[in-house]
Each structure stands twice: as structure tokens, then as C-alpha cells.
Amino acid sequence: MHKSRRAIRNYLFSLHPHDQDIDDLIQQTSLTLWREFERYDRSREFLPWALRISYFEVLRLRKQRSRDRLVFSETFLEMLADEAQPEAATRPELAALADCLNRLDADARELLMACYGKGSSVAEIAERRKIHPHRLYRQLERTRRAVIICVRRQLHLDGDTMPS
């Protein structure tokens, strides 16, 4: 299951793209998978089964939350669920990401560390740096995009195809 964790994590986030909920979702999904493991048919692949359970965990969370935090409609969620592609963690993607993060300048790395590593909000970081939050959002957006373009380019050049 550990190997499939990334696939489950990615799937959950695609259905419910809220940073603040993803850890809870993963944890809850893991508990459910553990609890339901006796019902898992071991003659079949694990990941499709796990993703199906993940889907229902997302639906359960959505029922608990107010509508303004739901993001996408159920119609779209069903479409994503139907297209769910079981994929294990890929070393080339992680290696490409590490290389691309290494190419960032210190200021950009520090921004990502502040947002992702230390869990500070953009508003908090903007106040510490004494700049307008919108300007910081733009910097963050540019940095994310630079990393993602770098990863896409590396995977394309290395022969790996995009997830389809």
C-alpha cells in the first residue's frame, strides 16, 4: 500500500483540491482501506479497489462540508472517477522534480519552503516580507509554473510520457 500511496494521494487531491483537507483525507482513506481489507479480493489489483474506496471517502467528506468549499460538481467528480488511472509512484518524476527544484534561485526556494514546508499562509509570508499578498501570489504562481514546466520538459526529454 505504501507504493500506491502517491497514486491514492494524487487521486484524492484531484477530486478534492484543498491543501488543508488532503492529510485528513489520506488518513481517513487509509483507515477505511485497513478496515475493509478483509473484503478485498486479492486476485484483483489493489489500486483500482483502493481508488474506489477513496472516491467514496471524498463523497463522504463533501456531505460533511458546506457547499462553498466543494469546488467541483459531482458530475465532474464522476468523470474523474471513471477515468482513474492506477499508477504507482514513478522515480523519474520525483527525480525530475528534485532536479528542477535544485535549479531554482534561493529566493524562489525560500518562498516554496515557507509555503509548503513551514505551513505559513501566503498572507503571513507577505506580512513578514512587507509586500502585498497579491504580489506574493504572483511570485508563487510563477515559481510553481517554472517548476512544472521544468518537470514536463525533463520527462519529455527523458522519454517518459505524461500520465494519460
Added chain:
Amino acid sequence: MIFKKSTTDDLDQRFSRLVSGMLTEREIAELEEILIQSPQARDAYRHYLAIHLDMVEHFQQSSSTPQARTKASASRFMPAIAAVFALVAGLTIWMNGRQTPPAAVPTVQLPESRPVLAIATLAEGVRWNLGAPPAPGSQLPPGPISLDEGLLALDLIGGQSLTIRGPARFELIDHGKMRLDQGEVSLHVRWKKNLYSIRVPQGTVVDLGTEFSVKVNAAGVADVWVFQGQAAASRIENDTITREELILEAGQSIRIAKNFEPSPFRPEEFLRRAPEPAEVNSPAGDAYTQVIVSSKPLAWWRFEEVSASRETPAATPESPPLILHGKADTKGASGQRYLYVDMNQKSGFATTQMAIAGLDGPNGSTIECLLYPEELTHMSALTLEEPSLPSAFESGTGGQRHAPSRALIERMGRNGTFAGHSFPDYALRTLVRTPSGYSGGFMTYSALPQPVHAWIHVVCTRNGDHFKVYINGLLSDQATIRQTSQQALLRPIIGRSHPLTQMGQRQWVGGIDEVALYDRELSAEEAARHFAALEQGASP
């Protein structure tokens, strides 16, 4: 990916706003509609989110595991340590070797050396004693000038602008003074470095940070009007004895004759500074574009478009965009636009977010660009820095640090000496540091001065044995180096010597265009061919 680039950019922007929680309800509905309609968009969506989560976990792990952080830091230091070790093992650390260029390569023919006191910026209807009217960018040495008619505007090396209306007889004496025997002159201080004095037949006018105008008639009587700031007017006898001095404020005037007298002239009867020259455009035309494409640059930026997020895309599809920082801007007509920066209203620079691989490989590298300097100070056009190395070698002012630099292209100022080297005033310098951030390095200097108001085609090539600089298609200098490829990831800083946001540190003033980086050494033939194509495009 089969998106058009603009669609991918638009989706990435939406995805970023989504994960930041910034999309409005309407924007979420729009995004959902896009994703429902397009399978490729859904693929891009899943991929973007996956990388986003990988980044989250990467930084969360980095911040929670001191050992991992230390190990990661150590691995970043390894290339620098290995480079230093290789140097200690027997390579020359710091030299400035020059070799006689090979006979087969066309090189610069050096004219007789003479100092430069002023650069012509405008010549309207000029007829004078120096032959053909000066083209913008022409250099004027000391000496007497007889301007029979027309309007002449000069940038002085001390930071002033001089406008002269003929008929006039005057002499540029040195960097701090001129003599006006007859005619009209207007002086405007762009940036203050030294005082400037205008000697008139019976006195002197010295600028104190100002704009003022002087007219001298056939009888040697001078009238002065101060438009801005202050000027000091003196009355001098027998060319040597100052008899009287007055400080004039803005709006005041004086006549300098045998005595000080009120000037009978109104302000509108005095010459004002020349109008700004017509907008400069980049000289790069279609022919130039084609030869660049044929040489296959690794990365190439043309500054034709700037997005609302201050990005200008690369002309090479795999290269990152440049981001304009500070007040950096672009200028010029459509199809001839270029990056423009200065020390005041347009202070800034351009850089990529990510470093670029391939500029430190076994086949060498080349930097090619067009430069249009507008000031006579020491300024940096382009730096290649190594952002993955810790910022320990150089520090900016105010406690900020930046990554160490590997290579620099700079235009020097007056006084052709720096760090013990001798070179022409306003020479173009190329510096390669090995390792990155080292306080010395290998240098070349252009054979001729490259002052202001003229586009220069620059090609700097490097391989393991040597590096060369070609100016306008001709080999201008070269130096021997011994540098092994380190496969370093480098990124360009364009318009400044470092990417710190505060001003200073050799800010470029003027235009920069067609920045092309190659993962190999361009040949002398290519440098010449590119310049020839550039000249083609500049023709009407």
C-alpha cells in the same frame, strides 16, 4: 502535450489559483467546463496537482529532517568543492593571457588612440569644420569646433548634455570645461559627477547642478539665463583674474561684459536643450532572425511581447521565459522591440526563474546579444550565475546575498584601468570566473571604445582552451583559459550584475536585445555572418 502554448499557460495559471484557494465561484465553474470538455486538460490537471503535492511533501520533509537538510546542502556544495580541488591540482587559477589572433580571423584595426570627451546624439542641419555631420554615437575628441549652421547635441562624459546652435565657435578642452567664443549653448546636467564650466571671453559660468543657457555675441559679450538649479557666473580680467562672482538661481540672468550688467534678453530668446532623439528601434530584422535560427541557440529571447505577469517568452520553445523585475521595460516599434533599463524610471533587470542546462558542457558555450549603451558609466549587460551554489562568495548591499556569478559582459567607464588592467576607455569587458564567484577570472577587453548611442553586436564564445569576444563581426580580443566542463546549471541576469531587487551594482542603462545562448562555441565565420545579416536588416 498537444496544447498550444498559450492554452497551457492559461491552464497552469488557473491550476495555481485553484491550489491557492483563489478561484472565485465563477472561475471554478469555468475551469470545470474546460476540464469536462477536454481530456488533455484533465491530464494536465492531474499532472499539475501531482507535482504540486510532490513539492509539498518535498519541502515538508526538508523542514522536518535536519539530517536530510544537511545532506542535501552538502551535495550542493560538492560541485564547488570538486571544482576548487581540480584547480588546486595544477590548473592556473587567475590569468589574463592574450594571444596574437590567428591571421585567418578578421580582427579589429586599431585607429590612433585619442581621448573621448563627448558623444554626438543629434545633428540637425549641421555644417561644421570636421567634415561630414556626425552620426549619433560619434565620438568627439578635444579641440576647436566651428559650427557654421545647424543644431548639435552632445552627451559629455561627465554626465552633462550640451546643445549648440550654429553659427558657433567653441572648444571642448577636457572632461570638466569648454570654451565658447561665439554662439549659443545650453547645458543640462543628467547626472552629476563633476562640475562643468563654460569659459566665455570675459568670464566663466560654472554649473552647480542645473540647466542654463549662454549666448556670446561677436563682441565677446556673454548673456546667461538659469532655467533650473544654480550656476556661478564670474567676471575675469586678462584671462586670469576673477574680479567678481555671482550665484544665479533659477529664473535669474546676467550679462558678462567688462562689468556685470542686467541681461536684456527674455528667457524664450535663449537656447534650450535639444529635443529627445527619435525613438530607437532594435536593428534586428528578418535576415538576422534567420541566421540565429540556423545556428540553433539553446535559449533565445527577443523581447517582442511582455505579458501582464511581466514575462517575455523565449523564441526557443524549450526555454523558460524571462521575467522582468523592478521597472525594466521594453521599447521600440513592433517587431523591433528590445529590453530597456536605466538608473531611474526604468531601473531593473530580466532573468529566468530556473537555471538552464547545457551552458557549461564539453562543447563550450556562446553568449550573443545586441547592446545599446546610453550612459558612460561602468555597467553590466549580462551575467550568468549559478543559483544552485550557496550564496557565500558575493554579497549585495543591505545584507542581501545572491548566487555566485560565472560570466559577465560589462561596458567599462572612463579611465582605462581596473584591477591592474589597461584597456581603452569604455571598453566592453567579458569576464569568466572559475569557479563561479571567484574574485578573479579570465578577461577580455574590446580593442575599441564602445561608448554610447550605437547598437553593438556582441558574440562571446568559450571552450576549454580559450574564450573570444567578437564585436560587430570582428574578433576584438581573446584569452587563453584552462577550464573543464562542470555541467553547471546557469541562468542569465540581463541588465544588471546580480538579481537583487535594490538598485545599484552596475545597472545597465540603455537597450539589450536578441539575447541568444548556445551550448557550443560559435565560429568566427558565424559571428561575421550574423553581423552581416544584422546590417541587412538595418537597411531601409
